[in-house]
Each structure stands twice: as C-alpha cells, then as structure tokens.
Amino acid sequence: MSRSLKKGPFVDAKLLKKVLDKKPATAGVIKTWARRSQISPEMVGFTFGVHNGKSHIEFTVSEEMVGHRMGEFSPTKKFVRHGGKMQKEIEQKRQQAEIASAKAAKASPAPAKKK
Numbered sequence: 001m002s003r004s005l006k007k008g009p010f011v012d013a014k015l016l017k018k019v020l021d022k023k024p025a026t027a028g029v030i031k032t033w034a035r036r037s038q039i040s041p042e043m044v045g046f047t048f049g050v051h052n053g054k055s056h057i058e059f060t061v062s063e064e065m066v067g068h069r070m071g072e073f074s075p076t077k078k079f080v081r082h083g084g085k086m087q088k089e090i091e092q093k094r095q096q097a098e099i100a101s102a103k104a105a106k107a108s109p110a111p112a113k114k115k
Helices: 013-021 085-107
Strands: 029-032 047-051 056-060
C-alpha cells in the first residue's frame, strides 16, 4: 500500500539530519534502525548499516535505490534450505557419485604421447 502523494515520502528526521550534515566520502557507515524510511536522492553515495533485528547489514545507496525503503536491503530472515532427512540422503548420494567419478578419472591412465 503506497503512501498518499500529498504527504510525500517518509524519511526519519534523525536519519535525514545525519545525511545532510556529512559528505558521502567522509561519512563512513551510518547506522540506523529506521527500516521504514524511504531512500531520498540526498542519500545517494552514502553507506548505511540497517538493523535487521540482530546486526547491522551494510549497503551503499545507488541511484536505482531511490524511492525504496531501507528495510528492503536488510533481510530479517535467513533461508537455510528445504528438505530434511530425505534431502540429506540425496546430497550424500550426489557427493559419493562425485567422489567415485573423480577417483575413476584419476585411476585411468592418460594416453601416452607418440614421438
């Protein structure tokens, strides 16, 4: 759901103040918890550390990011993998097949060169 056009984009006041006071080259990483703030054109070139609930995820703002929210670039959930017992068995069989093919390739003698 988008924000009303008459209200304009939301940018946290403290965050905007940090950006306007500094230059991108000398600012370093600006840490923030304001995931709901939109990225404005003044922020291009800065490096932000956005909190994901556990740690700060760093990213540098480019022109393509303007209009997006800060939280989009700091995922809160970590995907491990699907599967379980079956997936583990499939992966073990695949590894054993790779090992066997590597051994077979190593064991077969290379053709001798003729002079």
